[in-house]
Structure formats: structure tokens, C-alpha cells
Amino acid sequence: MPEVLKVVLEVAVAVISRLAVVLSGFSLFFFCLDSNSAVLPEDRADALYHYYDGGGVTIQGPSILVRKSIKDKVSVSANYYVDNVSSASIDVVTTASAYTEQRIEKSVGADYLHDKTIMSFNYTASDENDFSARSAHFNVSQDFFGDLTTLTLGYSQGWDEVGKRDEDDFKYDADRRNFRLGVTQVITKNSILALSWETVTDQGQYLNNPYRAIRYLDPSVGSGYSYQDEVYPDTRTSDAIAIRGMYYLPYRAAVKLEAKRFADTWGINANTFSVEYVHPYKDEWIFDGKLRFYQQDRADFYSDLFERIDEQNFRARDKEMSTFSSVTLGFGASYEKELKDWRYLNKYIVNLSLDHIQFDFDDFRDLRVSATPGTEPLYSYNANVIRLFVSVFY
């Protein structure tokens, strides 16, 4: 306990004493370019297999990333990612029929080191049979104050096309813009803090999932309710601000804390908290355990059961728009080995991560159970996520 107290006090004193310096120095960013620590990402190749199983949905597939630098000035990367989806989710079994589909995402990127700045460009194309997305991303980051501070600015633009299976004429565009700002600050020789903010704006005629429907009371049918199409607003703007901290413990291990606050113009407010513990074993092994809590309030126009047809101009019954919470428990293990006698390879890492997520809904009911409308049991489900990947560095 005294050790823990010492750690907390050390961080608190350091944060308070440095905050004044950081704040007073914030306006000096563009005058004090006195560092030259910016480095490009390492040359590496990653092969990831991902598996998700939860709520009647199974998604699995590979992701391959290759990254190579050119003359220590530019690092180029390419990523190929596949989702093989097999879905019999509660939405599908209550209003449609089970389906399978494939999503393929390809992206290329370049990181450019100029003087003391890193500029990153990325272009991503994602395609599935009823949805396509194109997005361009730009980030610039700069180290300051003897490498103790890193400022990152970012902008992304996305162009989505929403379609519908078996309806060739159903095509709607949606545009997306993201603005990002991040500051990472070394607090002490054992702690580091990161603040990040991102605002996202969407504009499009179909910002909702075209397969989802709301239900309303209808005494004329046996079940007591009927379905009607969802209608969402044409625009959405959201803000998320996150603070993350990492602390190096008195023995060789680290703790990571994260808190995030989210709010959007649809009335959704959400909070995320997570804590992660990282523990190495010998030189080769790193183990980590994570606990994450998420909670959100429903969108203003969400209801599990509307009183009548056309009750509101905007209406949603998408469970992701409802009031719910989720808890994640995750474990990971990685094994890293230097390759001393290899001519072209430096080292490799094998990593396995397992996450278990429990979702509990407060106002989304399970319609697989027949009951008086509005009295069905509340829905909940759990999901397992497996990530297995191998990285080689060259």
C-alpha cells in the first residue's frame, strides 16, 4: 500500500508542477522546434487472423500489413484486410433472414519525415456487396521541448455509398469528415500522458443501417406490433475527448489508464473507462490484462416500441442507438525473439489476444420471446474476440 501511495503522489506532484510549464509553453510550439527525435515506423510485416463470435454473428478473416522505409525519409505501407461475415443476429432473425457476406478493405499509406516533422497520408477503400467506403487521411506530428511533448493534428475525409442487397436502385451517398488533435506529454521519467480530441461530421441521406426497422403498437395484428422503416437525420456531428496515461511501476511492469467522453448531436452520450496491466516475463514474453467499461445513453429519436405508425419524423430502433453498457475482459500474450543469425530479418513477434465482451441493453427488448409488446425480456449478449498475429521486423 505505501508503494501505491508513493506512486500516486509522485504522479500527482509531477502533473501539478509540470502543468504550469506545459500550459505556458503551449503557445511556443512553433517557435521552439529544438528537437529532432521524430523517427519513422519500423520496417515490419504483420499477418493477423481475427475472429469475432457474438450475438449470432461470426466474423473472421486475415489482415496483412507490410511496411518499408526508403532512405530513412519515407515509410510506405500497404494493408489488406478481409471480413467474412455470417450473420443471424437478433435484428436479422426478427426482421429478415440470415446471410453471409464478405468485406475487403485495402489501404496504402506513406509517412514522410521532413526535418523534425512526420507527415502521414493514407487512402483506404472498403467494399462489400451493399456498402462501399473510400477515405483519405492526413496526419502531421511534431516533437517539442526536448522530445517531451508531441503534437498531432489530423484530418480525414470519407465517401460512403450505402446500398441494399437485391435492390440495385437503392444507392445513397454519405460523406464524413474527421478532425483530430492530440498532445502526448512526458510527465516524469516513469509516466506519460496523452490527450486526444476528435470531431466527426456525417452528412448523407442514409446514415442508418437500411435493413433495420422500428416497431410500433398495432392491435390489428396478432403480435400486437408492426414494423416501419427507420428514419435518421441527414447530419450527425460528434465529439470525443480521451485522456490516457501510462505509468512504469517500481518493478518492470506498466499500468495504462484511459477515460473517454463522447457526445453527439443525436443525443448520445457515452463514457469509456479502461485499465490495463502489462507485465513482461524474462526478455521474450509480455503479458497483459485489460478491463474496459462502456456506457451510453440512447439517441433522442430511439424507442424500442413506438406508440403508433409515423409517431415521429426521426425514428430508430437500432440497438447501437439504445441505452446500454458493455464490459470487456481481455488477456494477451506476446513472444518476441531476436534473429541474430538471419541476414534480412531482425526479430519476430507472435501475439495472441483474447477478449470477452458482455453487452447489456436497458431499453432494447428481445423479440424472439412472445409477450405483450413492451414486456419482452431485455436483450443481452456476449462476444468473444480472438486476435492472433505474427510480426517480422527487417
Next chain:
Amino acid sequence: MKPKFIIRSIVGAAIVLLSGCSSIEPWVKPYERQNLADPIMAFSRAPVSDNYLHHVYQAREGARGAEGSAGGGCGCN
């Protein structure tokens, strides 16, 4: 009058700012950063793997942003 005032303000601010540069000393020296450089202190040790988990959350939760990039598409209905 106005341009003079603006120029003086800029020059004055520049002097203050530039003099501030020399007074800011890194309080964690480069030779004190071995703990920070340890791989266990990286915010993201596996970017591809972390991006995948962000995508899992983004498809199933209303919140988005401030967590690194995630791909398009959904695959979640």
C-alpha cells in the same frame, strides 16, 4: 496607428515567446528515459491488432473517435 500597434504587439510577443524557448529545459533528460523507451510503455504495441479491436467497438457502440483509425464498412447487422 493601428498597423504600428499590431507590429509592436507581434514584435513584443515574439521577444517574449523566443526568450521563453531558452528558459524551457527538458525536465526528463534523455539518459533518464530508459523506462519510457521500454516496449511495455507503448500506448499501442500492435497497431494492426488494436485497430481491429477499435473496429469491433465502433461497429457495436454509438461512440466513435479519439482512439486511432478504424476502417470503413460495418459487417454488423
